[in-house]
Amino acid sequence: MTPERTAKLIQTLNRRQPDLTLITDQVHKPRNIAALIRTCDAVGISRIHTVSPKVGYEFTGTTRGSDRWVASENHNSVDEAVGVAKAQGMKVYAAHFSDRAIDYRDVDFTIPCALLMGAEKDGVSDAGAALADEHILIPMMGMVGSLNVSTAAGIILVEAQNQRLKAGLYEQSRLDPQEYTDTLFEWSFPELADFCHKKGLDYPPLDELLALQDAPAWYQAVREGLAAKRQW
Numbered sequence: 001m002t003p004e005r006t007a008k009l010i011q012t013l014n015r016r017q018p019d020l021t022l023i024t025d026q027v028h029k030p031r032n033i034a035a036l037i038r039t040c041d042a043v044g045i046s047r048i049h050t051v052s053p054k055v056g057y058e059f060t061g062t063t064r065g066s067d068r069w070v071a072s073e074n075h076n077s078v079d080e081a082v083g084v085a086k087a088q089g090m091k092v093y094a095a096h097f098s099d100r101a102i103d104y105r106d107v108d109f110t111i112p113c114a115l116l117m118g119a120e121k122d123g124v125s126d127a128g129a130a131l132a133d134e135h136i137l138i139p140m141m142g143m144v145g146s147l148n149v150s151t152a153a154g155i156i157l158v159e160a161q162n163q164r165l166k167a168g169l170y171e172q173s174r175l176d177p178q179e180y181t182d183t184l185f186e187w188s189f190p191e192l193a194d195f196c197h198k199k200g201l202d203y204p205p206l207d208e209l210l211a212l213q214d215a216p217a218w219y220q221a222v223r224e225g226l227a228a229k230r231q232w
Helices: 003-014 030-043 078-087 126-131 149-166 177-188 190-199 215-223
Strands: 020-025 047-051 071-075 091-095 113-118 134-137
Touching: 003 177, 020 030, 020 078, 020 149, 030 047, 030 149, 047 078, 071 078, 078 091, 078 113, 078 126, 091 126, 091 149, 113 149, 177 190
Parallel strands: 020 047, 020 113, 047 071, 091 113, 091 134
Antiparallel strands: none
């Protein structure tokens, strides 16, 4: 790996925002999921939460390994996904038209929070809207009443990024040290990371250039069944 590539990985990881996430409420179109993930990566979101769609739609969200830079966790219901976010101390902002919806620029994105986005046509489900702490909207000035989910999420998440930039939240690493080390390894050695998961092995340590420390000794330990184990 080149020094430039190493520096880019570390710089990107240092800007990840562990207390900002996206929840997709039954979004099922592959192009929308892909666009949402790209936006999450762009603003420093490290993990998104997807909710399986209603009966009649085939879920085509991401699974582990399908996207290298943003982790994805799928849930059977919006209650479950929102519950995970709230258990982590996050406030949930639902992009949802209602009597109590406010301009998306009027909420605080510097606090731990999750953006809840619904599928096209149906929007956020009734259950998701009821669970949200706030309803937010993008003011519309034309004839069209709504935006594509990926476009709307991009507009809102750029506002979140701007608020966090002004608050200095991108200036130093904010990830848990173990998550930081694990993610750096997975980005640097995705195939070896998959191997370790399948075999129940701990990741081997990396040096400052993101190369394996004493790789021959680690591979020998693996062959002899002596490599450190880990429950994934």
